[in-house]
Amino acid sequence: MSKSMVRLEPIKYHVPLARPKQGVAGKTGFWRTEKPIVDNEKCIRCYLCEIYCPVNVIRVEPETGVTIDYDYCKGCGVCSDVCPVNAIRMVPEE
Amino acid sequence: MGESKPRPRPPLPYNMRDVVLPGDAACPGCPIPMGWKVLSAVFGEKMILVIPASCSSVVVGAYPGNSLKASVVHVAFASAGAVASGITEALRRRGINDVQVIAWAGDGGTADIGMASLSGAAERNHDFIYIMYDNEAYMNTGIQRSSSTPYGAWTTTTPIIGKTEHKKDVAKIMIAHGVPYVATASVAYPHDFYAKLQRAKRIHGFKFIHLHAPCPVGWRFDPKYTARIARLAVETGLWVLYEYYDGKLRLSGPSRPYLDPSKRKPVEEYLKLQGRFKRLTPEKIEEIKKYVEWNWEWVKRHM
Ligand SMILES: Cc1ncc(C[n+]2csc(CCOP(=O)(O)OP(=O)(O)O)c2C)c(N)n1
Numbered sequence: 001m002s003k004s005m006v007r008l009e010p011i012k013y014h015v016p017l018a019r020p021k022q023g024v025a026g027k028t029g030f031w032r033t034e035k036p037i038v039d040n041e042k043c044i045r046c047y048l049c050e051i052y053c054p055v056n057v058i059r060v061e062p063e064t065g066v067t068i069d070y071d072y073c074k075g076c077g078v079c080s081d082v083c084p085v086n087a088i089r090m091v092p093e094e
Numbered sequence: 095m096g097e098s099k100p101r102p103r104p105p106l107p108y109n110m111r112d113v114v115l116p117g118d119a120a121c122p123g124c125p126i127p128m129g130w131k132v133l134s135a136v137f138g139e140k141m142i143l144v145i146p147a148s149c150s151s152v153v154v155g156a157y158p159g160n161s162l163k164a165s166v167v168h169v170a171f172a173s174a175g176a177v178a179s180g181i182t183e184a185l186r187r188r189g190i191n192d193v194q195v196i197a198w199a200g201d202g203g204t205a206d207i208g209m210a211s212l213s214g215a216a217e218r219n220h221d222f223i224y225i226m227y228d229n230e231a232y233m234n235t236g237i238q239r240s241s242s243t244p245y246g247a248w249t250t251t252t253p254i255i256g257k258t259e260h261k262k263d264v265a266k267i268m269i270a271h272g273v274p275y276v277a278t279a280s281v282a283y284p285h286d287f288y289a290k291l292q293r294a295k296r297i298h299g300f301k302f303i304h305l306h307a308p309c310p311v312g313w314r315f316d317p318k319y320t321a322r323i324a325r326l327a328v329e330t331g332l333w334v335l336y337e338y339y340d341g342k343l344r345l346s347g348p349s350r351p352y353l354d355p356s357k358r359k360p361v362e363e364y365l366k367l368q369g370r371f372k373r374l375t376p377e378k379i380e381e382i383k384k385y386v387e388w389n390w391e392w393v394k395r396h397m
Pocket residue numbers: 147148149150170171172199200201202203204229231232233234235240
């Protein structure tokens with residue numbers, strides 16, 4: 001056999017590497033059937049809604065209160081369920 | 095008046111903000127990214143998740159995107175333990191010691207098909223963290239029973255009378271391996287999970303964490319209840335949070351009150367919120383209660 005089974009020259013692979021990307025499943029806000037609405041007057045800034053939000057779209061700041069990125073919020077309602085003072089209400093999407 | 099001091103920024107949620115990107119493919123109310131947020135609070139981008147075939151493989155999204163700002167290695171179903179061992183050793187040889195290797199596998203990928211490679215990695219005591227996120231069935235392929243599905247639960251392969259065997263307790267199997275660190279955790283207690291990861295990070299050798307992770311789709315409950323149901327599992331004494339190291343079991347804070355059976359909520363409160371337990375008979379509920387007692391006896395013996 002003339003041809004060796006072993007390749008001695010270096011092989012340059014093109015490795016298809018995925019990169020971090022927001023919205024790998026698109027704008028997941030479209031999935032929503034109910035929308036969380038926050039009453040920042042009631043909110044005691046306990047951070048629980050942010051800690052538990054599975055989509056990581058809630059930000060709680062002592063000064064400004066709670067903000068939600070509705071482009072991606074899936075409307076699961078976990079935030080409203082963990083809020084100790086019922087400051088988050090789920091309302092049906094039109 | 096002097097400058098007012100900025101308020102201290104607690105690690106949760108401030109350190110959870112950057113790595114888990116919004117818009118992943120998880121169902122609403124999914125426990126998986128909840129767990130990842132806690133991982134990211136401890137390790138930031140400096141982690142390599144080894145993920146065998148499971149819901150998690152789908153949740154991070156398809157090429158060319160990745161919902162995590164951390165490295166993910168997708169591997170064959172049975173191989174998480176083996177691949178994580180290899181990556182750990184490769185990093186060590188290269189002198190890279192600030193990156194945490196984490197095998198992140200489902201209950202099917204751990205208690206069933208991945209058990210051999212997990213056992214091998216534990217026995218060789220490779221220096222990484224293995225996390226079994228336990229949604230108590232094969233969710234990604236359509237809610238089939240796993241050996242980690244609890245007694246009485248409906249699945250598509252236990253459709254009429256529910257599962258007739260109790261859950262395989264993988265944490266106990268890992269304790270029997272004599273590894274340096276074994277813990278149980280729950281998505282309802284992120285601060286407890288955070289503290290356990292911090293401890294695991296400082297321990298050299300094989301670490302195993304069994305993370306209870308209620309799945310709204312497979313357990314048949316309203317997605318808003320993911321955290322509530324995980325909390326009820328602890329409050330009813332069904333799921334016990336502990337750490338096991340240096341030959342001793344240490345009950346974790348959230349579970350401590352429930353050493354006293356009178357402090358536990360009735361298991362019915364946990365079961366009734368889940369459609370998968372809808373058809374439980376009173377006898378089966380009694381059997382579940384017996385199992386809870388039996389498990390607590392085991393806990394007490396090892397404290
Ligand atoms: C060897 C092999 N057998 C079967 C499958 C199909 N499969 C992919 S994911 C999965 C279920 C995984 O269940 P689990 O590990 O509990 O993770 P979950 O989907 O519940 O998060 C199965 C059976 C596979 N990918 N490879």
